[in-house]
Amino acid sequence: MNYFELFGLAPDYTVDTQSLAVTYRELQKQFHPDRFATAGEGERLVALQKASEINDAFQTLKSPLRRAEYLLSLAGIELKAEQQTLRDPSFLMQQMEWREQLEDIAQSNQVEADIAEFEQTLKQSQQQLQTELEAQLSQQAYESAAVSVRKLKFMFKLQDELERLEESLLE
Amino acid sequence: MAYSDKVIDHYENPRNVGSFAKDDPTVATGLVGAPACGDVMKLQLKISDTGIIEDAKFKTYGCGSAIASSSLITEWVKGKSLEEAAAIKNTDISAELALPPVKIHCSILAEDAIKAAIDDYKSKKA
Numbered sequence: 001m002n003y004f005e006l007f008g009l010a011p012d013y014t015v016d017t018q019s020l021a022v023t024y025r026e027l028q029k030q031f032h033p034d035r036f037a038t039a040g041e042g043e044r045l046v047a048l049q050k051a052s053e054i055n056d057a058f059q060t061l062k063s064p065l066r067r068a069e070y071l072l073s074l075a076g077i078e079l080k081a082e083q084q085t086l087r088d089p090s091f092l093m094q095q096m097e098w099r100e101q102l103e104d105i106a107q108s109n110q111v112e113a114d115i116a117e118f119e120q121t122l123k124q125s126q127q128q129l130q131t132e133l134e135a136q137l138s139q140q141a142y143e144s145a146a147v148s149v150r151k152l153k154f155m156f157k158l159q160d161e162l163e164r165l166e167e168s169l170l171e
Numbered sequence: 172m173a174y175s176d177k178v179i180d181h182y183e184n185p186r187n188v189g190s191f192a193k194d195d196p197t198v199a200t201g202l203v204g205a206p207a208c209g210d211v212m213k214l215q216l217k218i219s220d221t222g223i224i225e226d227a228k229f230k231t232y233g234c235g236s237a238i239a240s241s242s243l244i245t246e247w248v249k250g251k252s253l254e255e256a257a258a259i260k261n262t263d264i265s266a267e268l269a270l271p272p273v274k275i276h277c278s279i280l281a282e283d284a285i286k287a288a289i290d291d292y293k294s295k296k297a
Contacts, residue, residue: 079206083276085283086204093202095211099232150206157209 002074003057013071013137017062024058065156068133068149075142079149086150095154098122102161111169118162126155174235175269181239186246189228191215196295201288205280210237214284216248216256218292224248224256229284236274240264240281253289 004011007023029035031054036047060066069079086092098121105114129152136145174182190213191198201214210233217226227245231238243264248256264270264278 082207083279084206085280086206087202087283087287088204089202092204092211092213095204096202096213096230096232099211153206154204154209154211 003060003070006054006057007061009061011071011074013068013134015061015067020058020062024054027054064130065149065152068137068145068152071137072142072146072149075140077142077146079146084150086154088151091151091154095158098158099161102158102165106165106169115162115166122155122159122162126152126159129155174239177243177268178235178239178270181242181268182235185229185238185242187226187228187242188230190230191217191226191228199288199292199295201284201286201291203280203283203287205233205237205276207276208233208237210234210277210280212237212241212280212284214241214244214281214288216288216292218253222253224251224253233280234274234277236268236270236277237280239268240270240277241284243267244281244285248285253292256285257289259285 002011007020007027009015009020028051031047031050033044033048033051036044039047060070072079098118101118105111105118108114129148133145133148133152136142136148193200195217197218199216199218201216202212203214204211210231212231212233213229215228216224219225227248229241229245231241244259247259259282261275261278261282264281265275268278270278
């Protein structure tokens, strides 16, 4: 049973995260270790495995990036452990510039405004990639979807770094 | 995770950080990224008329191993012909820096940066 099936969903990139959370809580209750406290050891072990699978499934399905990666793995494209290099000069040039911009923001005398603006820029680009990804997955264009996922990873890395910068400035 | 002494040395004293002018016809630029960790690496080579790499500079956004790998290759490629530089393997880099398995992709990135720069040079010449 794959993660989508476990949650009673069709293998689709579009997921209603609210109802996903509801299903998660229901499944959790159903397989909670407390309910198996008096059960035999074999049954307890199965319930425990199921509970951990439910947890993994939820973490995977609720994250747009991991959900896309998972859908691709169901289609036979493994991105998680890949060591492939991306060689898209214009995309990478933009990434380089954004990282330079992030360095400049740290020295800026209007940090808060700069961070807000940068956040907006990243969000727009990320949303655009996500829209493309959604279309590619629904058309089962898995190779191009894989390229979009790879690009999104750079976007999420940038966002992480922006958040780290924000935190360091608050200290 | 513990970094090797060589990684720490390159990380703390990176060699040849910076950029050459992109539009300089003798400069080749290789731009690569590793989706696994979101690292971005730029390697620039200054190439003589006879096809010898006279100088190299890099700029890398990434972890210590990625920075060390790119710093190391700028030292290695200087004075080499394009063919010799193209022959540098990621295994040479990871062995020199004693990279752990989880950081092998940093050395792959550095090898691919050399290849990307050489491709850029060839397309400029063509």
